Amino acid sequence: MTMIGNKLQEVRERIRQACLDAGRDPESVRLLAVSKTFGPEAVRDAAAAGQSAFGENYLQEGVDKIAALSAPPEPLVPRPEWHCIGPVQSNKTKLVAAHFDWLHTLDRLKIAQRLSEQRGADQAPLQVCLQVNIDGGANKSGLAPEAVLPLARAVGALPHLRLRGLMTIPEPQPDFESQKRVHLQAHALFEQVRAALQAEQPACAAHFDTLSMGMTGDLEAAIHAGSTMVRVGSAIFGGRSVPPAA
Ligand SMILES: *Cc1c(COP(=O)(O)O)cnc(C)c1O
Numbered sequence: 053m054t055m056i057g058n059k060l061q062e063v064r065e066r067i068r069q070a071c072l073d074a075g076r077d078p079e080s081v082r083l084l085a086v087s088k089t090f091g092p093e094a095v096r097d098a099a100a101a102g103q104s105a106f107g108e109n110y111l112q113e114g115v116d117k118i119a120a121l122s123a124p125p126e127p128l129v130p131r132p133e134w135h136c137i138g139p140v141q142s143n144k145t146k147l148v149a150a151h152f153d154w155l156h157t158l159d160r161l162k163i164a165q166r167l168s169e170q171r172g173a174d175q176a177p178l179q180v181c182l183q184v185n186i187d188g189g190a191n192k193s194g195l196a197p198e199a200v201l202p203l204a205r206a207v208g209a210l211p212h213l214r215l216r217g218l219m220t221i222p223e224p225q226p227d228f229e230s231q232k233r234v235h236l237q238a239h240a241l242f243e244q245v246r247a248a249l250q251a252e253q254p255a256c257a258a259h260f261d262t263l264s265m266g267m268t269g270d271l272e273a274a275i276h277a278g279s280t281m282v283r284v285g286s287a288i289f290g291g292r293s294v295p296p297a298a
Contacts (some may be wrong), residue, residue, distance in 0.1 A: 056094060057101035059288045062086070063271075067282065070275040071102060080143060081275055082136055084264070086285030087092075088113065089292045092120045098288065099128055107283050109138030111147050118151050137219075137264075139193055146170050154179040156219040156264050156283075159195045164207045171212035181219040181264050186238045189223050197241050204245050208256035217262030217280070218242050224269065231270040235277030238265055242278070 053061075071078040086107040087095050095106055095117065108114030114261055123221060135154040142163055146259060148155055151171035157165055158180045169275035171178050171227065183245040185194030195203060200218065208215045218241065222234040242263045264284035266274025286292060 054097045054101070056097040056288060058105055059290075060098055060101045061285050063284050066271060066287075067275065070272040073272075074276045076275065080280060082281045083141070084137075084281055084283045084287050086137065086267075086283050087137075088116070088285065088291060090289045092117055094274065095121060095132065098127060098134060103132075103288075104130070105133040105135060106136040107135040109136075109283075111136065111138065111140065111144050114138075115147050124267050127133075129131055129149060137282075142166060152182070156181045157183045157193065158161050158207065159168050159183045159193055159203070160219070161203060162207050164210055164213060168210035168212040173212075175212075177214040179216045181217050182207070182215070182261055183219045183221075184241060186220045186241070187222050187234050187291035192221070194220070197237075200241060204249060204260075205253065208249065208253050214259050215256055217260055217264065218245070218266035221267075222265075222270075225294060228273050231273035232277050235265055235270070235279065236273045239263060258275050 061134055065158055066085060067081050068078045077276040084107045085098050085103045088109040088265050102192050118134055133153045135156060136148050136152045139157055140148055140163060145166040145258040147165055155178060159182060169179055179276045184197060184200055185192050204215060207213055218238065220238045225234060245258060248259050249260055258265040262281055263279050264281045264283060265279045268284050271282040271284060
């Protein structure tokens with residue numbers, strides 16, 4: 053077992069334990085391994101240890117890594133699921149549409165429309181989460197909570213996108229209880245939006261099942277508050293020399 057394989061096992065155990073403590077089914081939380089700043093070999097190690105979904109923040113880095121792992125002589129089989137979790141400028145939507153399976157950071161209709169237009173008819177729909185600025189951090193990306201439902205309605209109607217849920221990156225909090233308090237706000241909003249979609253666009257609500265929240269430092273609190281997908285980087289791959297872009 054490689055170092056990354058061992059770390060992955062530890063993170064899976066953290067997730068399992070948090071689910072048990074919270075009275076949840078451990079199968080109800082997915083692990084997204086955030087491989088930003090780490091090379092293709094790190095992804096291979098994690099894949100060899102059973103990890104199938106990877107998150108990338110920096111578009112060009114992600115696209116290069118996906119290419120390196122898709123091409124001969126040693127394509128990664130089966131192909132991992134690639135999640136874009138970083139900000140996307142409107143002139144970069146083509147890269148997301150062409151190479152990624154998921155986008156977690158959608159927060160503008162214009163970007164959504166471009167992605168839907170650029171997604172190939174031969175590809176599966178791009179799976180998207182709307183990013184919410186749940187704690188009102190001043191210079192953060194993400195929608196204000198009251199702007200989420202209007203964008204969800206519009207995105208739900210685009211042909212080549214599939215609206216899967218919400219994503220948040222709360223400001224770091226000092227302890228479990230304050231982490232959980234913020235995550236619970238995101239969960240409440242998630243349930244509200246889901247209920248509204250259920251009433252208005254039931255076909256769209258059927259896929260609205262993902263609350264992407266929790267990272268290395270707060271995954272337990274996020275799971276207690278109802279997260280269905282935790283995005284974990286440093287606990288699996290080690291510390292990064294490049295600071296994370298939120
Ligand atoms: C870097 C990053 C993560 C992972 O952070 P860790 O603290 O290393 O687990 C998760 N989500 C986003 C959006 C990130 O940028």
